[in-house]
Amino acid sequence: MSPPMERIQILEAIEKDIITCLQSAGQAFMELSKDKPNSKQAEGQTHQFIKTLGLVESKLSDQINYLTQVSTGQPHEGSGYESQKVLQMAWHRLQHVRSRVDELERLKNKHMHSRSLAALGRPQQPQQQQQQQQQQQQQQQMASNNVSAQQPQTNSTTS
Structure with missing residues (x-):
């Protein structure tokens, strides 16, 4: 089986242990909440809870250590x-x-x-070309305005 699949199976086993742990705690609380609790049974469930909790803690620590090794760049064959x-x-x-x-x-x-x-x-800058063209257009407009101002105006009124 490949290492990633093994890791997934280990995590699934941890999940089952957590469920067992919660069930033990729930049963212990159920026993203690009765009007006449059986202390021996409650104590057994409590011990089962503590034992399973220690197992979960140990397995999770192993998984965290593995992830720490993989994520810090240390050589690891599976990463x-x-x-x-x-x-x-x-x-x-x-x-x-x-x-x-x-x-x-x-x-x-x-x-x-x-x-x-x-x-x-040739001029190096296109902007200079544009400025020169604008100046030429202005000069042409001024020249055409001067020509029209010099032409005599005809009077259409007769005396």
Whole structure:
């Protein structure tokens, strides 16, 4: 049987012991709540309760110790948690490095493009191009306003 299945069976046995423990306590209380309790029977149930409770405590301590060993990274043949965690962290580091390399590549391409535009004598910034276009449009509007102001206005009224 595989180790995980053995652990599950052990936990099921502990669960049954807890049920037995609670039943013993319940029977002891039932006996003590009677009008004429049988002290020998109540005492027997109490001893059964204490004995089973000690057994449950011991088994649970073993399970807690096992889980402590597995979760602290100590070598254990039944656990792959540590290697999974190492793999996951390496994957995150790889993704981060890839994103940084992509960002640097993008910045390099942008810089190379702006240098090639500068070498050709073109403006480097698209913002500068927009400003120049706006200035040209304003100048054209002012020129057309000046032309319309210089044209004589015709009077449609006759004297």
